[in-house]
Amino acid sequence: MTEPGDLLERAIAxxxxxxxxxxxxxxxxxxxxxxxxxxxxxxxPGEAPVIGVTGAPGTGKSTLVGHLVKEMACxxxxxxxxxxxxxxxxxxxxxxxxxxxxxxxxxxxxFIRSMATRGHAGGLALAVPAALRLxxxxxxxxxxxxxxxxxxxxxxxxxxxxxxxxxxxxxxGDAVQANKAGLLEVAxxxxxxxxxxxxxDDTRRDLEHMLDLGRITGLAQDWRxxxxxxxxxxxxxxxxxxxxxxxxxxxxTETGQLEARRRSRIHQEVLDRxxxxxxxxxxxxxxxxxxxxxxxLAGRSTPAATAAKISKRLLSNQPPS
Amino acid sequence: xxxxxxGPQAAVAGRTAPIRxxxxxxxxxxxxxxxxxxxxxxxxxxxxVIYLGLRQTTDTVIAAVEQEDADVIGLSxxxxxxxxxxxxxxxxxxxxxxxVPVVIGGIVPEADVSALKEMxxxxxxxxxxxxxxxxxxxxxxxxxxxxxxxxxx
Numbered sequence: 135m136t137e138p139g140d141l142l143e144r145a146i147a148x149x150x151x152x153x154x155x156x157x158x159x160x161x162x163x164x165x166x167x168x169x170x171x172x173x174x175x176x177x178x179p180g181e182a183p184v185i186g187v188t189g190a191p192g193t194g195k196s197t198l199v200g201h202l203v204k205e206m207a208c209x210x211x212x213x214x215x216x217x218x219x220x221x222x223x224x225x226x227x228x229x230x231x232x233x234x235x236x237x238x239x240x241x242x243x244x245f246i247r248s249m250a251t252r253g254h255a256g257g258l259a260l261a262v263p264a265a266l267r268l269x270x271x272x273x274x275x276x277x278x279x280x281x282x283x284x285x286x287x288x289x290x291x292x293x294x295x296x297x298x299x300x301x302x303x304x305x306x307g308d309a310v311q312a313n314k315a316g317l318l319e320v321a322x323x324x325x326x327x328x329x330x331x332x333x334x335d336d337t338r339r340d341l342e343h344m345l346d347l348g349r350i351t352g353l354a355q356d357w358r359x360x361x362x363x364x365x366x367x368x369x370x371x372x373x374x375x376x377x378x379x380x381x382x383x384x385x386x387t388e389t390g391q392l393e394a395r396r397r398s399r400i401h402q403e404v405l406d407r408x409x410x411x412x413x414x415x416x417x418x419x420x421x422x423x424x425x426x427x428x429x430x431l432a433g434r435s436t437p438a439a440t441a442a443k444i445s446k447r448l449l450s451n452q453p454p455s
Numbered sequence: 456x457x458x459x460x461x462g463p464q465a466a467v468a469g470r471t472a473p474i475r476x477x478x479x480x481x482x483x484x485x486x487x488x489x490x491x492x493x494x495x496x497x498x499x500x501x502x503x504v505i506y507l508g509l510r511q512t513t514d515t516v517i518a519a520v521e522q523e524d525a526d527v528i529g530l531s532x533x534x535x536x537x538x539x540x541x542x543x544x545x546x547x548x549x550x551x552x553x554x555v556p557v558v559i560g561g562i563v564p565e566a567d568v569s570a571l572k573e574m575x576x577x578x579x580x581x582x583x584x585x586x587x588x589x590x591x592x593x594x595x596x597x598x599x600x601x602x603x604x605x606x607x608x
Contacts, residue, residue, distance in 0.1 A: 151553065154524035162472050226473055227498035233519065234508045245522055250473070250503050 138170050145272045146177070150245065153272050157247050160264040163257060171264060174271040180396055182275030184266060185379055186292025188283035188317065189301030194327040194366040195280050196235035198301065201372035202379075203236065206276055207243045214245040214274035216265050218258065218281040218288065221250040228252075232280060245274055251287075259406040262291050263399070283317045292320070294399045296392060297382045299323045299375065304333035308340065318344065321359045323378045329363035329371065338363065357385055415448055474597050477525040479507035479516050480532070481540050486561075489582075490531040493560060493589060497529075500590030513547035520548075520555055526597045527577075532561040537571065545575040556596035560584070 138159060144152035159166045185202075187195050199215055206213040217232035230248035239246070247265065251258050266277050279295060281288040292298050300321035318324070318341070326337050341361050349358070360378045364371030386392040420427065426444055429435035478494055480487055487509050494504045505523045507515065516528060530544065537559060548555055559571060560580035568579045577596035580589055 150518075151521040151524075151551070154522050158472065158475075158524040221503075222498060222501075225499055225501040227501045228473075228503045229494050229498050229506055230503060230523075231506045233523075234506055247522055248503075248505050252473075 138166055139173060142170065142173055142271070145268070148273070153245065153268065154247070156268050157265050160268060161249060161252075161257075161261045163260065167260075167264060170268070174267050177271040178267045180270070182266075182270040182277050183297070183379075183383055184277045184279065184295045186295030186298040187278060187280045187301070188289065188292045188298065189325075189327075190303070190306070190317075191282055191284065193301040193303045194364075195282075195301055196232040197366035198325065198327060198364060198372060198375065199232075199278055199280050200236035200239050201366060201369040202278065202376055203239045203244045203246075204369075205372055205376045207239070211276055212243050212274050213276050213278060214247070214269040215278045215280065216247055216249055216262060216269075218249045218251060218262070218279070218291065220282060220284075221252045223253055226253060245269070245272075257410070258287055259291065260403070260410060263294065263403050289317060289320065290402070294402055296386060296395055297322045297379050299325060299379065301325045301327050302337060302341070303328045304331045304337045306337055311340075322357065322382045323375060324359045324361045325364055325371075325375055326361060327364045327366050330365045334363060356389065357382070412448070416444070419444065419448060474502045474527065474594065475505065475523060475525045476502050476527050476529050476593060477505045477507060477516060477519050477523060478529045478531070479511040479519075480509050481511055481513070481516070481530060481544070482534075482536065483510070484532065484534040484536065485509060486533040487531070489533070489561060493529065493531065496586040496589045497593060499586065500593075502590075502593065513544050516544065517547050517551045517553070520553060521551065525555060527593055527600075528555055528557045529593065530557060530559050532559055532563065535562070537561070537563050538567060541571050541574045541576050554600055556600040558593055558596050560589070 136155070138156065141152045141156050145156055156170060160170055187199055189195050196217065199217070203213045203215060215236070217230070219228055219230045219232060221228040228250035230250060233246055233248055236246055249258075249261065249265070262279060266279070269275070269277050279292060281291050283289055283292070283300070298320050300317055300323070302318075302324070304326065324341055326334055326341070328334065338361055345358055360381070362371055362374045362378055364375060366372070383392070386395065427440065430437050430440040476497055478490055480490060490508070494506050497504050505519060505525060507519055519525065520528060528544070528548070530540070532540065541557075541559065544557055548557065556577035557575070558578045558580065559576050563571070563579050563581065571579055577599065578592040580592055
């Protein structure tokens with residue numbers, strides 16, 4: 135097997151296949167991933183802008199990303215995309231269907247990589263930042279992360295971006311939906327895609343009202359997300375999305391929030407890493423010491439009480455009894 | 456989210472990589488219903504399918520294989536172009552310095568199968584191939600080409 139160090143040199147020299155292979159290694163985790171993380175650390179100043187793109191399935195994320203990539207490549211950037219799609223919880227298989235919407239953009243300057251969630255929440259949370267660092271070390275930027283905004287983990291992944299773009303499509307529901315907690319709250323740029331469809335203006339109005347209310351309650355801070363109408367199938371409005379991303383970035387830089395976001399990103403990554411280690415330790419414990427479940431399985435103890443006992447033991451590093 | 460596998464294997468399940476397949480149709484061949492069915496079969500066989508769909512070229516397929524670190528290429532052919540296209544894709548794979556097997560599925564006369572195999576195609580699947588046969592052909596092609604990568608069963 136080719137050594138990660140050799141692969142990294144080739145990836146930095148522009149060999150796409152080597153970068154492709156490295157991405158697989160960081161995705162799999164383990165020792166090779168740790169080794170790569172050490173090697174790229176000095177080569178990743180963290181200056182490449184990271185843009186998260188999320189929204190419900192079928193709102194046009196991939197198609198818009200395809201146009202954004204073209205815009206970015208035209209203005210001298212060398213964009214890379216990480217497109218995340220879900221794995222089947224039953225078989226582990228996945229259909230990674232984002233690339234098909236980004237026709238023609240990956241043959242030139244851009245690099246597109248599809249990633250399946252592989253059923254491990256912690257794994258995805260670790261693989262995404264590791265993959266982004268590999269992109270940056272190989273000379274790519276800006277970096278786009280596209281995820282389906284259906285699970286908390288996927289939302290968290292985009293929240294660790296510098297700028298988060300949230301797509302909605304007409305017919306998303308009424309004003310009550312717009313004011314529910316969740317995805318819309320994390321948007322730095324809001325996009326109403328499929329703006330050529332009926333109801334697009336209603337959706338825009340509901341979103342404007344949602345933002346107005348945020349101002350009244352005082353929760354909204356100094357940045358009001360711009361709402362941009364797009365038709366991603368034709369590329370209409372993609373340039374405005376690009377401008378809005380740029381404006382948000384300037385805002386982050388001027389207010390010092392860029393640095394704050396980067397720090398919180400590192401904080402989150404360390405936390406994710408610790409969580410994953412603890413999770414693995416707990417799984418290992420339960421599978422090697424099935425007797426600890428006996429009381430709970432027989433109904434003599436609650437699952438919570440059993441869990442509390444096990445957690446205490448794991449955290450205090452006592453040997454299993 | 457839940458772990459894919461329950462029991463003792465759960466902790467290491469994320470460390471064994473699923474097979475990654477690039478699925479495409481080359482050129483002007485608009486019959487993609489079969490390819491979509493195959494995509495679903497391979498997904499259900501536990502593989503990660505990078506679906507490129509219609510109107511691809513050897514260049515776009517190779518670009519996808521490199522960037523996606525795919526283990527195998529699956530091409531669907533329904534326009535009688537297989538004898539012309541097979542040598543081109545095999546050549547493109549070799550020109551790119553890749554060691555990635557190519558499996559063809561679709562309307563391919565039995566008489567052409569041996570010629571395709573001689574050109575370097577790993578397997579040919581015909582209409583009516585079962586989901587199990589499709590999954591096994593792809594798995595077998597990957598096993599035959601790569602020694603150093605763990606194959607996820």
